[in-house]
Amino acid sequence: MTDTSSDLPPFVRTWPQLYAIVIGALVAEIFLFYGLMVWFS
Amino acid sequence: MSGLDWGVLLVTLLAVIIYGVIRSRGSRSMDDYLLAGQSLPWYHVGLSVMATQASAVTFLSAPGQGFTDGMRFVQFYFGLPLAMVVLSVTFVPIFHRLKVFTAYEFLENRFDTRVRTLTAGLFLLQRGLSTGLSIYAPAIVLSTLLGWNIYITNLIMGSIVLIYTVLGGTKAISHTHLQQMAVVTLGMALAGYLTVRMLPDNVGFVDALHVAGKAGRMNLIDLQFDPNSRYNIWSGLIGGFFLQLSYFGTDQSQVGRYLTGNSIGQSRLGLLMNGLLKVPMQFLIVLVGVLVFVFYQFNPSPLFFNQQETERLEQSPYAREYQLAQIKHQNLSAQRQRAVMDMQVALQADDEAAQEAAATMLRETDESLKAVKADVVGLIRKNNPVADTNDVNYIFLRFVLDYLPHGLIGLIIAVIFVASMGSIAAAYNSLASTTVVDVYRQLMKGESDAHYVQVSRWATIGWGIFCVIVALFANQFGSLIEAVNILGSLFYGVILGVFVVAFYVKSIGGRATFWAAVVAEGLVILSWYLNLTAFLWLNVIGCLAVVGIAWVLQKLFAR
Structure with missing residues (x-):
């Protein structure tokens, strides 16, 4: 059982890049939710 | 339920069970039975993780939370x-490299047998009880709404899953999780789509969200930092982080x-x-629940969604008071329908003053409706002090039964069953593996792999029986999704604290960690008992208490 870079999806080169995408998606969702809340209130 | 609904329900359940049994062949070693031979690709892992967390409670309570409390x-x-x-x-890298079967095996490598056994014991207690709740939650709702006997529903919920869990172990569970997620996604997507379709002709999806927004x-x-508020961004980010880290890292x-x-x-x-x-x-x-809320703004809604309790009230000395409350509720519902129609016209005309007036009327009517409901809840409690006065878990399914077309009703009931099966199967498997690997194998060392697999099968059956018994006695937990999360929060923080010390504070030994965990668990239970803070923060308290107390004890023991 080895950890190889071949496990990474093609759109990233390193694991930290993938972590950044996950955290970035959360931040984007929070902003989106805030926007939805303001728009619909 | 019609014949079509029964057909959809039975075919879906049979498909999952048969597929699980077929997939269960060939699990003869511990590695196969408990870890599926460590052979699965990422999407299998991801869907299995999601199916394990998304229990039936998720699909009953979460839309109910959206209905009563909004999107927060x-x-x-x-x-x-x-x-x-x-x-x-x-x-992940540490567990993989050490080739452990359970998370708690790692603790013996790092500390000693005592810490491993204590942590495994806390897990078994917490998971055994909360799995009982996971069985009871959908069983009670289905029994009430469909008139099924609660004991039979509990038995079906808790026992059919045993067939493929006992036979096939982890491999069967992971493969059935894929099917289960497909059924759940299809069912919820159709329910959400049809809810929007059933709104009045001139009300689209965006209009529905505007109405929901005006009704709060x-x-x-919620950006306000309030330790007593259950759901705000800070409790979600900080408390939720600790809860999820302990759930996924140590459960x-x-x-x-x-x-x-x-x-x-x-x-x-x-x-x-x-x-x-x-x-x-x-x-x-949760949005499906909010859409159901909007649907009921345009249509008459039940005063209380658990009809069993209102039927009891109709036969009680409080029947007259209940009738008066119903009349008030009907009048207020009609008033709410008028307000929401005004709101719709104002939104289409982009008339802000009219929107504000309608929104004020809507909020005031909503408050009055809540007051009437509170009065009825009071009557239900007076009539029967042990009655279930929380109808959050009944809202979504009541709506499904009353308004969705036949066939889809069967599919939504199947969603509740298969979601339940997914999380219960994973729970049985984890209880059995922890019992065998962390307890039994410590006492009975040197047996063959086949022997431990056989004991794992019996342990799965044993835990299945225990959880069904807990389900039979479970009652009075309010919103069940919260009850499950509160129960988790009582133990997860401490378990996480033990792992945090193990991973990050190498200078602290087993003796200090063991006693720190015991004291911290007492503190967490005391904080919960005294209602000192919202439950999500118990995870933070438990984790930090273990780390802090272990650090102090290590200094004392070193002297």
Whole structure:
């Protein structure tokens, strides 16, 4: 059982890049939710 | 339920069970039975992790929370993506490299047998009880709404899953999780779509969200820091992070899922997939509840969604008071329909003053309706002090039964069953593996692999019986999704604290950690008993207390 870079999806080169995408998606969702809340209130 | 509904329900359940049994062949070694031979790709791992967390409670309670409390429940999941990243960096490589069957095996390597056994014991207690709740939650709702006997429903919920869990172990569980997620996604997507379709002709999806927003249900983000508020961005990010980290990092029902990945990378990808999809998924599930709320703004709604309790009230000395409350409710419902129609006209005309007037009327009517409902809840309680006065878990299914077309009703009931089966199967498997690997194998060393697999099968059956018994006695937990999370929060923080010390504070030994965990567990239970803070913060308190007390004890013991 080895950890190889071949496990990474093609759109990233390193694991930290993938972590950044996950955290970035959360931040984007929070902003989106805030926007939805303001728009619909 | 019509014949079509029964057909859809039975075919779906049979398909899952037969598929699980077929997939169960060939699990003869411990590695196969408990870890599926560590052979699964990332999407298997990711979907299995998601299916394990999404129990039937998720699909009953979350839309109910959206209906009564709005979208703010989504914030509860904000800590999850962060926890997935920390797990991918720290926990996954360590568990994989040590080739452990359970998370608690690692604790013996790091500390001693005592810490391993204590932590495994806390897990078994917490998971055994909460699995009982996971069986009871959908069983009670289905029994009430469909008139099924609660004991039979509990037995069906808790026992059919045993067939493929006992036979096939982790491999069967992970494969059935894929099917289960497909059924759940299809069912919820159709329910959400049809709810919007059933709104009046001139009300579209965006209009529905405007109405929800004016009625205070689009409260997605609460920036205020209030330790006693259950759902705000801070409790979600900080408390939720600790809860999810301990759930996914130290609860064997989840560790057992991602250890099935065929490499560290595949396990990581599965967890990160969960990190990306979980918040949008919960958003959509709670949104279905908000859409149901909007639907009931345009249509008459039940005064109380648990009809069994209102029927009892009709036969009681409080029947007259209940009738008066019903008349008030009907008048207020009609008033609410007028207000929401005015709102709709104002929104289309872009008339802000009229929108504000309608919104004020809507909020005032909503408050009056809540007051009438509170009076009826008081009557229900007076009539029967042990009655179930929380109808949150009944809202979504009541709506499904009253308004969705036949066939889809069967599919939604199937969603409740298969979601339940997915999380219960993972729980049974984790309880059995922890019992055998962390307790039995310590006492009966040197037996063959086949012997331990056989004992694992018996342990699965034993835990299945225990959980069904808990389900038979479970009662009076309010919103069940909260009850499950509160129960988890009582233990997860302490278990996480033990793992944090193990991973990050190398200078602290087993003796200090053991006693710190015992004292911290007492503190957490005391904090909960005295109602000192909202439950999500118990995870933070438990974890920090273990680390802090262990550090102090280590200094004292070193002298």
